[in-house]
Amino acid sequence: xxxxxxxxxxxxxxxxxxxxxxxxxxxxxxxxxxxxxxxxxxxxxxxxxxxxxxxxxxxxxxxxxxxxxxxxxxxxxxxxxxxxxxxxxxxxxxxxxxxxxxxxxxxxxxxxxxxxxxxxxxxxxxxxxxxxxxxxxxxxxxxxxxxxxxxxxxxxx
Numbered sequence: 001x002x003x004x005x006x007x008x009x010x011x012x013x014x015x016x017x018x019x020x021x022x023x024x025x026x027x028x029x030x031x032x033x034x035x036x037x038x039x040x041x042x043x044x045x046x047x048x049x050x051x052x053x054x055x056x057x058x059x060x061x062x063x064x065x066x067x068x069x070x071x072x073x074x075x076x077x078x079x080x081x082x083x084x085x086x087x088x089x090x091x092x093x094x095x096x097x098x099x100x101x102x103x104x105x106x107x108x109x110x111x112x113x114x115x116x117x118x119x120x121x122x123x124x125x126x127x128x129x130x131x132x133x134x135x136x137x138x139x140x141x142x143x144x145x146x147x148x149x150x151x152x153x154x155x156x157x
Contacts, residue, residue: 021129025132074096
């Protein structure tokens with residue numbers, strides 16, 4: 001869900017996954033043995049609402065949930081877990097997470113300025129969650145080692 005309200009404590013909307021094929025793709029990735037980590041930028045109120053939303057599922061969609069206080073903190077969560085592939089729809093986020101491989105989820109509704117692609121080219125691009133499991137299955141892992149010594153407790157809600 002994209003709106004200005006997710007960036008502060010005034011959020012009063014509903015949360016949920018509204019991308020076609022996303023839940024199915026996440027379930028397939030989990031079934032294949034992938035560790036899935038949700039790294040979302042939002043205020044505390046939205047973080048609480050989002051956790052409640054995900055707890056409604058019979059089987060967890062993610063192994064870990066991290067709601068960062070600043071977008072730039074996503075890179076720290078990636079480093080802590082040794083994340084191989086980061087999927088995001090924002091190029092400004094993806095260009096900060098190296099050496100993690102990047103997958104740009106290009107959604108026409110939220111398409112960013114084409115000049116952004118001149119500054120940063122993601123490793124992979126896709127417009128549909130339907131294709132993400134097959135793309136990940138043929139993408140070699142980045143081989144990054146987790147850095148458990150990184151303390152992200154103050155970076156997240």
